[in-house]
Amino acid sequence: MSMIRNSQLCGQAMIAYLQEKGFPEVALHFVKDERTRFDLALNSGNIQIAVAAAKEIDEKDHWYKLGVEALRQGNSGIVEYAYQRTKNFERLSFLYLITGNTEKLAKMLKIAEVKNDVMGQFHNALYNGVMKRYL
Structure with a gap:
């Protein structure tokens, strides 16, 4: 790590080497490109x-x-945002069904109604337990 900090060798080869050796979290500190940072962050599990x-x-x-990664880590807030x-x-x-968020699930039913999404209405009514309205 001290060799990397004191060196000017922050090229793609060093980043690839660190990632290959199982240190994507170290390589993450040297990358400026957002796409590469994103990939390294996912590989190292750094969701933030x-x-x-x-x-x-x-x-x-x-x-x-x-x-997908946030779901794998169990971070439902980031999953919802994504x-x-x-x-x-x-x-x-x-997601709202399995997390028990009935308030937002009811909003999803209204969104499906506004969008005239029949299958969305069906699923959300089923999830909300209000199928009688749609039969």
Whole structure:
């Protein structure tokens, strides 16, 4: 680590070497490119740096990858945020169902009604236990 700090060898080769040897969290400190930072943050499990990089990049694919990693780590707040950013209403509804957030689940039903999404209405009504209205 002291060799890396005192050296000017912060190129792609050193970053690749650190990542290959199982130290993506160390390589993360030397990277300025947001896409590379995002990938290294996900590989090292540093969800907060990955969120910051995803905000800078702001692409659907990166938000999806962030949601998958946050779900793997059990961070439902970041999962919710990632699903909201990608407008993935089906997964968002299911997340609210498994976390027991009935208030937001009811809002998802209203969103499905406004969007005239029949399958979304069906699933959200089923999740909310209000199927009688739709039969």
